[in-house]
Amino acid sequence: MSGLKSGPISETKAPHATTKAPRATTNAAHATTRAPHAKTNVAGSQYAPGSLLTVEHLSVADVAEILASATRLERMAAAERARVLVDRTVALLFYESSTRTRTSFELAAKSLGVTTTLVSDKSSSIEKGESLKDTGLTLRALGAEAIILRHSASGAPFLLARVTGLPVLNAGDGMHQHPSQALLDLRTILLRLGLGADAAINEKTLAGVTVVIAGDIRHSRVARSNAMLLPRLGARVVLCGPPELLPEEALGLNANAHPGGSPAIEIERDFDRALRSATVVMMLRIQKERLEGTALNLAEYVERYQLHAARLAALAPRALVMPLVMHPGPIIRGLEITGEVADGPQSAIEDQVGQGLAVRRAVLVRALGGHP
Numbered sequence: 166m167s168g169l170k171s172g173p174i175s176e177t178k179a180p181h182a183t184t185k186a187p188r189a190t191t192n193a194a195h196a197t198t199r200a201p202h203a204k205t206n207v208a209g210s211q212y213a214p215g216s217l218l219t220v221e222h223l224s225v226a227d228v229a230e231i232l233a234s235a236t237r238l239e240r241m242a243a244a245e246r247a248r249v250l251v252d253r254t255v256a257l258l259f260y261e262s263s264t265r266t267r268t269s270f271e272l273a274a275k276s277l278g279v280t281t282t283l284v285s286d287k288s289s290s291i292e293k294g295e296s297l298k299d300t301g302l303t304l305r306a307l308g309a310e311a312i313i314l315r316h317s318a319s320g321a322p323f324l325l326a327r328v329t330g331l332p333v334l335n336a337g338d339g340m341h342q343h344p345s346q347a348l349l350d351l352r353t354i355l356l357r358l359g360l361g362a363d364a365a366i367n368e369k370t371l372a373g374v375t376v377v378i379a380g381d382i383r384h385s386r387v388a389r390s391n392a393m394l395l396p397r398l399g400a401r402v403v404l405c406g407p408p409e410l411l412p413e414e415a416l417g418l419n420a421n422a423h424p425g426g427s428p429a430i431e432i433e434r435d436f437d438r439a440l441r442s443a444t445v446v447m448m449l450r451i452q453k454e455r456l457e458g459t460a461l462n463l464a465e466y467v468e469r470y471q472l473h474a475a476r477l478a479a480l481a482p483r484a485l486v487m488p489l490v491m492h493p494g495p496i497i498r499g500l501e502i503t504g505e506v507a508d509g510p511q512s513a514i515e516d517q518v519g520q521g522l523a524v525r526r527a528v529l530v531r532a533l534g535g536h537p
């Protein structure tokens with residue numbers, strides 16, 4: 166189940182990426198004139214400070230600072246917020262389709278005064294075969310001070326960060342990581358559970374909270390990032406799905422989150438049993454585009470794992486308020502979740518989209534060294 170191994174990441178797998186893993190040394194020197202503090206390292210790595218490549222690079226203190234910054238920025242008057250990163254330049258580089266992540270990063274950047282430019286694989290020289298490295302160097306030469314990258318290859322943001330020396334924000338890489346999604350999911354949980362935007366973030370913030378992540382875990386970068394992040398704040402994470410979509414190796418995603426205590430991550434194949442203890446249920450899309458070679462019976466899957474109103478009603482009376490229903494999107498109504506549940510009172514799906522704006526402002530400020 167290579168999709169669930171946390172590393173090391175092969176940079177040579179990135180289509181369009183250079184097959185070498187060039188160090189950012191010569192490029193970094195150039196980059197320091199553009200990225201205000203690109204000389205020191207993040208989490209002992211060679212990446213520019215402010216990079217957000219994986220939740221594994223974030224300490225609990227980092228998470229606390231990002232969420233506090235999101236709150237400070239949210240509370241600012243729009244005119245003041247629009248001066249925070251005025252005259253700074255960020256490139257959005259998207260090799261895969263996106264609605265939520267791309268739009269919220271772009272709107273977040275614009276709300277801070279950033280000049281943005283979008284490069285998509287569908288309408289750029291990437292179509293002519295230009296490599297990730299050359300595309301990144303081109304964007305840097307044109308003045309980009311940070312790059313937001315979505316790529317189908319796990320590890321591509323690491324490569325881009327190395328070759329450009331710029332802060333890179335991972336907007337989803339293959340089946341690997343989607344760190345800003347995990348952060349916005351965390352903020353959504355805190356707000357919807359009533360802990361508030363000013364909740365103290367530490368190893369016990371989510372003590373007593375059970376988050377069930379259900380569906381196509383194997384192909385999900387969202388599941389991986391959440392399963393790594395939430396237990397470090399005290400949550401119990403229960404992964405739920407059939408073996409084809411949830412291999413046992415997933416238990417190793419965050420084995421050390423509760424040292425000496427209860428396991429950080431559990432697997433429960435029975436969705437109804439998992440739901441009985443759930444504070445939050447995160448539903449995942451079946452990634453049909455990544456299912457090749459998987460023997461999955463979709464009708465059987467829907468029967469066993471779809472979140473529908475009758476399944477929730479069976480949890481009554483607790484079901485009136487719990488579990489909170491989340492989904493990173495895009496939703497496939499009628500497959501992993503019914504429209505009735507997605508639009509129902511327990512759904513936090515639109516809240517998640519809104520929190521994307523708040524959290525992505527904060528990670529942009531962190532990348533560009535602004536002070537909200």
Ligand code: CP
Pocket residue numbers: 262263264265266267337346493494495
């Ligand atoms: N959650 C998420 O990544 O959605 P998009 O693919 O629309 O960006």
